Amino acid sequence: QVQLVESGGGLVQAGGSLRLSCAASGSIFSINVMSWYRQAPGKQRELVAAIGSGGHTDYADSVKGRFTCSRDNAKNTVYLQMSSLKPEDTAVYYCNCRTDITTWGHKDYWGKGTLVTVSS
Numbered sequence: 001q002v003q004l005v006e007s008g009g010g011l012v013q014a015g016g017s018l019r020l021s022c023a024a025s026g027s028i029f030s031i032n033v034m035s036w037y038r039q040a041p042g043k044q045r046e047l048v049a050a051i052g053s054g055g056h057t058d059y060a061d062s063v064k065g066r067f068t069c070s071r072d073n074a075k076n077t078v079y080l081q082m083s084s085l086k087p088e089d090t091a092v093y094y095c096n097c098r099t100d101i102t103t104w105g106h107k108d109y110w111g112k113g114t115l116v117t118v119s120s
Contacts, residue, residue, distance in 0.1 A: 002026040002109040004095045009114030012085055016118075020080040022095030022111060032099040034071055034078040038091035038116075045094070049080060063089075085118045092116075 006022040009090040022034065033052050039045040049069035050058045057069050078095065095111040 002097050002099065002107075004097055004109055004111035006093065006095045006111045006114040009093060009116045011117045011119060014087055014118055014120050015031070015086050017081070017083045018085065018116060020026075020082070020093055020095075020114060020116070022078040022080075022093075024076045024078070024097060032097055032101070033120040034069075035098065036069060036078075036094040037094045037096055038081045039094070039113075043091075048093070051078065085116075086108060087118045087120045090116060090118045 003025045006020060007022045007072045008018060010018065020036070033050055035050040036048040037045050038048050046060065048060050048063055049067055051069045051071050059067060059069070066082065066084045069079065070081070071078045080093070082089065092113040092115050094113045097109045098106050099109070100107040
């Protein structure tokens with residue numbers, strides 16, 4: 001079983017920066033994809049950023065150039081560095097770990113989320 005705990009959320013001014021962390025524990029395979037999703041009230045959960053075990057990253061168009069996803073495998077921690085924050089970035093941010101990846105399927109684990117509020 002994999003457990004994920006997000007931290008680092010809070011209130012920040014528009015244009016400011018914030019770093020989210022996701023600490024993972026449990027039976028984690030070295031080959032996995034860690035992702036950040038977010039969900040604002042009344043909206044669908046959306047993918048923000050993803051990073052593979054080899055360090056390859058992918059970002060939603062809305063955050064490209066502003067957010068950076070990284071991972072520290074030694075610490076089993078994934079980060080989301082958010083800069084130039086906008087009010088529309090306000091959401092609960094969730095950490096996701098996709099593991100046991102095979103041709104036939106995979107397993108997803110989710111954190112409980114951390115709230116990011118960007119004031120204007």
